[in-house]
Amino acid sequence: MAGPLALALVLGLAGLSYAMRATGALLPNLPAAITSRTGGLAPALLAALVAIQLTGPNGVIHLDVKVPAVLVAALLAAFRAPFIICVIAGAVVAALLRAVFHL
Protein backbone atom coordinates (compact mmCIF):
# COMPACT_ATOMS: atom_id res chain seq x y z
CA MET A 1 0.00 0.00 0.00
CA ALA A 2 1.33 3.44 -0.95
CA GLY A 3 2.46 5.76 1.86
CA PRO A 4 -0.25 8.45 1.55
CA LEU A 5 -3.00 5.82 1.43
CA ALA A 6 -1.57 4.09 4.53
CA LEU A 7 -1.38 7.46 6.28
CA ALA A 8 -5.05 8.12 5.40
CA LEU A 9 -5.98 4.73 6.86
CA VAL A 10 -4.06 5.40 10.08
CA LEU A 11 -5.27 8.97 10.59
CA GLY A 12 -8.89 8.17 9.70
CA LEU A 13 -9.06 5.29 12.15
CA ALA A 14 -7.10 7.20 14.81
CA GLY A 15 -9.35 10.28 14.57
CA LEU A 16 -12.57 8.29 14.95
CA SER A 17 -11.12 6.19 17.79
CA TYR A 18 -10.01 9.35 19.61
CA ALA A 19 -13.48 10.87 19.28
CA MET A 20 -15.14 7.73 20.65
CA ARG A 21 -12.91 7.49 23.72
CA ALA A 22 -13.21 11.25 24.33
CA THR A 23 -17.03 11.27 24.22
CA GLY A 24 -17.39 10.35 27.89
CA ALA A 25 -15.18 13.20 29.08
CA LEU A 26 -16.63 15.80 26.70
CA LEU A 27 -20.32 14.82 26.75
CA PRO A 28 -20.92 13.11 30.10
CA ASN A 29 -24.69 13.13 29.87
CA LEU A 30 -25.39 10.72 27.00
CA PRO A 31 -28.40 8.56 27.90
CA ALA A 32 -27.42 5.08 29.06
CA ALA A 33 -30.07 3.58 26.78
CA ILE A 34 -27.88 4.44 23.79
CA THR A 35 -24.46 3.55 25.18
CA SER A 36 -25.48 0.22 26.72
CA ARG A 37 -26.39 -1.06 23.27
CA THR A 38 -22.86 -0.63 21.90
CA GLY A 39 -22.04 -4.00 23.55
CA GLY A 40 -23.81 -5.71 20.67
CA LEU A 41 -21.59 -4.16 18.01
CA ALA A 42 -18.40 -6.18 18.46
CA PRO A 43 -19.94 -9.67 18.22
CA ALA A 44 -22.13 -8.64 15.26
CA LEU A 45 -19.23 -7.08 13.34
CA LEU A 46 -16.72 -9.85 14.00
CA ALA A 47 -19.24 -12.50 12.95
CA ALA A 48 -20.00 -10.45 9.82
CA LEU A 49 -16.27 -10.16 8.99
CA VAL A 50 -15.84 -13.94 9.33
CA ALA A 51 -18.94 -14.58 7.21
CA ILE A 52 -17.82 -12.20 4.45
CA GLN A 53 -14.28 -13.60 4.33
CA LEU A 54 -15.54 -17.18 4.02
CA THR A 55 -18.01 -16.50 1.21
CA GLY A 56 -17.60 -15.60 -2.43
CA PRO A 57 -19.13 -12.59 -4.18
CA ASN A 58 -22.45 -14.45 -4.63
CA GLY A 59 -22.91 -14.93 -0.88
CA VAL A 60 -22.37 -18.71 -1.02
CA ILE A 61 -19.61 -20.32 1.06
CA HIS A 62 -16.34 -20.37 -0.87
CA LEU A 63 -14.53 -23.63 -0.08
CA ASP A 64 -10.83 -22.86 0.20
CA VAL A 65 -8.17 -23.24 2.88
CA LYS A 66 -9.72 -20.46 4.98
CA VAL A 67 -12.69 -22.66 5.95
CA PRO A 68 -10.69 -25.39 7.73
CA ALA A 69 -8.41 -22.68 9.16
CA VAL A 70 -11.40 -20.94 10.78
CA LEU A 71 -12.83 -24.23 12.05
CA VAL A 72 -9.54 -25.10 13.76
CA ALA A 73 -9.26 -21.59 15.25
CA ALA A 74 -12.86 -21.76 16.53
CA LEU A 75 -12.23 -25.16 18.11
CA LEU A 76 -9.09 -23.87 19.86
CA ALA A 77 -10.90 -20.72 21.01
CA ALA A 78 -13.69 -22.91 22.44
CA PHE A 79 -11.03 -24.64 24.56
CA ARG A 80 -9.83 -21.21 25.74
CA ALA A 81 -6.58 -21.24 23.79
CA PRO A 82 -4.88 -17.80 23.72
CA PHE A 83 -5.57 -15.53 20.75
CA ILE A 84 -2.11 -15.91 19.22
CA ILE A 85 -2.34 -19.75 19.26
CA CYS A 86 -5.66 -19.60 17.35
CA VAL A 87 -4.17 -17.23 14.75
CA ILE A 88 -0.99 -19.27 14.24
CA ALA A 89 -2.95 -22.55 14.09
CA GLY A 90 -5.26 -21.06 11.44
CA ALA A 91 -2.32 -19.86 9.36
CA VAL A 92 -0.48 -23.19 9.70
CA VAL A 93 -3.56 -25.19 8.65
CA ALA A 94 -3.94 -22.98 5.57
CA ALA A 95 -0.22 -23.16 4.72
CA LEU A 96 -0.10 -26.97 5.10
CA LEU A 97 -3.21 -27.52 2.97
CA ARG A 98 -1.74 -25.24 0.28
CA ALA A 99 1.61 -27.03 0.35
CA VAL A 100 0.13 -30.56 0.31
CA PHE A 101 -2.84 -30.16 -2.04
CA HIS A 102 -1.61 -27.18 -4.10
CA LEU A 103 -4.87 -25.33 -3.39
Added chain:
Amino acid sequence: MRQILLAAAPIAIAVFVFGASFGVLAVAAHLPAWSVVLMSALVFAGSAQFAALGVIVAGGSVLTAIFAGALLNLRFVATGIAVAQSLPGSRLLRSLLAQLSIDESYALSVRAGVPGRPDGKTLLVTGACLYVVWILGTSIGAVLGPVLGDPKRLGLDAAFPAGFVALLWPMLSGRHAVRCAIGGAAVALALAPFTPPGIPLAGAAVVGLWLAR
Protein backbone atom coordinates in the same frame (compact mmCIF):
# COMPACT_ATOMS: atom_id res chain seq x y z
CA MET B 1 1.09 0.63 42.83
CA ARG B 2 2.92 -2.70 43.13
CA GLN B 3 -0.41 -4.57 43.15
CA ILE B 4 -1.53 -2.76 40.02
CA LEU B 5 1.66 -3.67 38.15
CA LEU B 6 1.50 -7.31 39.31
CA ALA B 7 -2.04 -7.60 38.01
CA ALA B 8 -1.04 -6.01 34.70
CA ALA B 9 2.08 -8.15 34.07
CA PRO B 10 0.46 -11.25 32.54
CA ILE B 11 -1.80 -9.04 30.43
CA ALA B 12 1.24 -7.08 29.25
CA ILE B 13 2.81 -10.28 27.89
CA ALA B 14 -0.39 -11.12 25.99
CA VAL B 15 -0.59 -7.56 24.62
CA PHE B 16 3.04 -7.74 23.52
CA VAL B 17 2.44 -10.97 21.58
CA PHE B 18 -0.78 -9.59 20.06
CA GLY B 19 1.13 -6.45 19.02
CA ALA B 20 3.94 -8.48 17.46
CA SER B 21 1.48 -10.63 15.48
CA PHE B 22 -0.32 -7.49 14.29
CA GLY B 23 3.03 -6.01 13.18
CA VAL B 24 3.97 -9.15 11.23
CA LEU B 25 0.57 -9.39 9.52
CA ALA B 26 0.38 -5.67 8.69
CA VAL B 27 3.81 -5.62 7.05
CA ALA B 28 2.94 -8.83 5.20
CA ALA B 29 -0.17 -7.02 3.93
CA HIS B 30 2.21 -4.46 2.37
CA LEU B 31 1.59 -1.59 4.76
CA PRO B 32 4.75 0.50 5.23
CA ALA B 33 6.41 -0.39 8.55
CA TRP B 34 6.26 3.23 9.81
CA SER B 35 2.48 3.36 9.24
CA VAL B 36 2.01 0.11 11.15
CA VAL B 37 3.81 1.46 14.22
CA LEU B 38 2.04 4.82 13.86
CA MET B 39 -1.32 3.04 13.78
CA SER B 40 -0.55 1.24 17.04
CA ALA B 41 0.59 4.52 18.64
CA LEU B 42 -2.50 6.50 17.55
CA VAL B 43 -5.30 3.91 17.56
CA PHE B 44 -4.24 1.60 20.44
CA ALA B 45 -7.04 -0.91 19.91
CA GLY B 46 -6.06 -4.41 18.82
CA SER B 47 -9.38 -5.68 17.51
CA ALA B 48 -10.09 -2.48 15.52
CA GLN B 49 -6.62 -2.44 13.95
CA PHE B 50 -6.91 -6.14 13.19
CA ALA B 51 -10.33 -5.68 11.59
CA ALA B 52 -9.19 -2.74 9.46
CA LEU B 53 -6.20 -4.74 8.26
CA GLY B 54 -8.39 -7.77 7.54
CA VAL B 55 -10.58 -5.65 5.27
CA ILE B 56 -7.49 -4.41 3.36
CA VAL B 57 -6.10 -7.95 2.98
CA ALA B 58 -9.48 -9.14 1.64
CA GLY B 59 -9.31 -6.43 -1.05
CA GLY B 60 -11.52 -3.79 0.59
CA SER B 61 -10.99 -0.03 0.29
CA VAL B 62 -9.35 2.22 2.86
CA LEU B 63 -12.74 3.78 3.67
CA THR B 64 -14.29 0.36 4.36
CA ALA B 65 -11.31 -0.53 6.55
CA ILE B 66 -11.63 2.69 8.60
CA PHE B 67 -15.37 2.09 8.87
CA ALA B 68 -14.93 -1.50 10.13
CA GLY B 69 -12.28 -0.54 12.67
CA ALA B 70 -14.16 2.52 13.94
CA LEU B 71 -17.40 0.57 14.40
CA LEU B 72 -15.57 -2.00 16.51
CA ASN B 73 -14.30 0.88 18.66
CA LEU B 74 -17.81 2.27 19.30
CA ARG B 75 -17.87 0.32 22.57
CA PHE B 76 -15.32 2.83 23.87
CA VAL B 77 -18.08 5.44 23.94
CA ALA B 78 -19.69 3.39 26.72
CA THR B 79 -16.44 2.64 28.60
CA GLY B 80 -15.35 6.29 28.15
CA ILE B 81 -18.47 7.49 29.94
CA ALA B 82 -17.86 4.99 32.75
CA VAL B 83 -14.24 6.08 33.32
CA ALA B 84 -14.64 9.85 32.74
CA GLN B 85 -15.82 10.49 36.31
CA SER B 86 -12.78 8.65 37.72
CA LEU B 87 -10.22 10.70 35.79
CA PRO B 88 -8.55 13.90 37.08
CA GLY B 89 -8.27 17.34 35.49
CA SER B 90 -10.15 19.43 32.96
CA ARG B 91 -12.42 18.00 30.28
CA LEU B 92 -9.65 18.24 27.72
CA LEU B 93 -7.13 16.42 29.95
CA ARG B 94 -9.72 13.75 30.78
CA SER B 95 -10.47 13.21 27.09
CA LEU B 96 -6.74 12.66 26.56
CA LEU B 97 -6.35 10.31 29.53
CA ALA B 98 -9.41 8.35 28.40
CA GLN B 99 -7.34 7.27 25.36
CA LEU B 100 -5.59 4.85 27.72
CA SER B 101 -8.79 2.82 28.09
CA ILE B 102 -8.69 -0.46 26.22
CA ASP B 103 -10.60 -3.63 27.10
CA GLU B 104 -7.86 -4.89 29.42
CA SER B 105 -7.11 -1.67 31.35
CA TYR B 106 -10.85 -0.98 31.66
CA ALA B 107 -11.52 -4.47 33.04
CA LEU B 108 -8.77 -4.10 35.67
CA SER B 109 -9.97 -0.62 36.69
CA VAL B 110 -13.53 -1.90 37.13
CA ARG B 111 -12.21 -4.75 39.28
CA ALA B 112 -10.14 -2.35 41.42
CA GLY B 113 -12.93 0.24 41.77
CA VAL B 114 -16.26 0.31 43.54
CA PRO B 115 -19.51 -0.56 41.70
CA GLY B 116 -20.33 2.22 39.22
CA ARG B 117 -16.96 3.90 39.65
CA PRO B 118 -13.85 2.34 38.03
CA ASP B 119 -10.51 3.09 39.72
CA GLY B 120 -8.83 5.92 37.79
CA LYS B 121 -5.27 5.22 38.96
CA THR B 122 -5.48 1.56 37.89
CA LEU B 123 -6.77 2.62 34.49
CA LEU B 124 -3.95 5.11 33.93
CA VAL B 125 -1.08 2.95 35.21
CA THR B 126 -2.26 -0.21 33.44
CA GLY B 127 -3.18 1.70 30.29
CA ALA B 128 0.21 3.42 30.11
CA CYS B 129 2.12 0.14 30.60
CA LEU B 130 0.05 -1.65 27.97
CA TYR B 131 0.43 1.30 25.58
CA VAL B 132 4.24 1.05 25.72
CA VAL B 133 4.17 -2.75 25.38
CA TRP B 134 1.68 -2.55 22.48
CA ILE B 135 3.93 -0.20 20.47
CA LEU B 136 7.04 -2.24 21.34
CA GLY B 137 5.38 -5.47 20.20
CA THR B 138 4.12 -3.89 16.97
CA SER B 139 7.58 -2.49 16.17
CA ILE B 140 9.29 -5.85 16.68
CA GLY B 141 6.63 -7.59 14.57
CA ALA B 142 7.01 -5.00 11.80
CA VAL B 143 10.77 -5.59 11.74
CA LEU B 144 10.44 -9.40 11.82
CA GLY B 145 7.60 -9.56 9.28
CA PRO B 146 9.62 -9.27 6.04
CA VAL B 147 12.01 -11.99 7.25
CA LEU B 148 9.22 -14.58 7.28
CA GLY B 149 8.55 -14.72 3.53
CA ASP B 150 5.56 -14.98 1.16
CA PRO B 151 2.38 -14.18 3.17
CA LYS B 152 0.08 -16.44 1.15
CA ARG B 153 2.39 -19.46 1.31
CA LEU B 154 2.52 -18.96 5.09
CA GLY B 155 -1.27 -18.92 5.31
CA LEU B 156 -1.38 -15.34 6.59
CA ASP B 157 -4.56 -14.58 4.60
CA ALA B 158 -6.29 -17.27 6.68
CA ALA B 159 -4.86 -15.76 9.86
CA PHE B 160 -7.44 -12.94 9.69
CA PRO B 161 -10.70 -14.92 9.72
CA ALA B 162 -9.01 -17.25 12.27
CA GLY B 163 -8.21 -14.21 14.44
CA PHE B 164 -11.74 -12.80 14.07
CA VAL B 165 -13.16 -16.09 15.34
CA ALA B 166 -10.67 -16.09 18.23
CA LEU B 167 -11.71 -12.52 19.18
CA LEU B 168 -15.40 -13.34 18.79
CA TRP B 169 -15.55 -16.57 20.80
CA PRO B 170 -14.90 -15.18 24.32
CA MET B 171 -17.57 -12.51 23.67
CA LEU B 172 -20.26 -15.13 23.13
CA SER B 173 -21.24 -15.42 26.78
CA GLY B 174 -24.94 -14.78 27.13
CA ARG B 175 -27.85 -15.03 24.74
CA HIS B 176 -27.68 -11.39 23.61
CA ALA B 177 -24.15 -11.66 22.24
CA VAL B 178 -24.94 -14.91 20.39
CA ARG B 179 -28.04 -13.31 18.92
CA CYS B 180 -26.02 -10.27 17.79
CA ALA B 181 -23.33 -12.47 16.20
CA ILE B 182 -25.79 -14.65 14.28
CA GLY B 183 -27.86 -11.63 13.23
CA GLY B 184 -24.78 -9.67 12.14
CA ALA B 185 -23.40 -12.53 10.04
CA ALA B 186 -26.80 -13.23 8.46
CA VAL B 187 -27.43 -9.62 7.46
CA ALA B 188 -23.88 -9.19 6.11
CA LEU B 189 -24.29 -12.33 3.96
CA ALA B 190 -27.70 -11.21 2.73
CA LEU B 191 -26.37 -7.76 1.71
CA ALA B 192 -22.96 -8.81 0.33
CA PRO B 193 -24.02 -10.05 -3.14
CA PHE B 194 -25.66 -6.80 -4.25
CA THR B 195 -24.23 -3.92 -2.19
CA PRO B 196 -20.83 -2.20 -2.33
CA PRO B 197 -18.22 -3.19 0.31
CA GLY B 198 -18.88 -1.55 3.67
CA ILE B 199 -22.66 -1.74 3.45
CA PRO B 200 -22.79 -5.35 4.72
CA LEU B 201 -20.73 -4.29 7.75
CA ALA B 202 -22.99 -1.29 8.34
CA GLY B 203 -25.99 -3.63 8.21
CA ALA B 204 -24.33 -5.93 10.72
CA ALA B 205 -23.63 -2.96 13.01
CA VAL B 206 -27.28 -1.86 12.93
CA VAL B 207 -28.43 -5.40 13.73
CA GLY B 208 -25.87 -5.58 16.57
CA LEU B 209 -27.21 -2.37 18.13
CA TRP B 210 -30.80 -3.48 17.61
CA LEU B 211 -30.39 -6.98 19.10
CA ALA B 212 -28.11 -5.89 21.97
CA ARG B 213 -30.94 -6.33 24.45
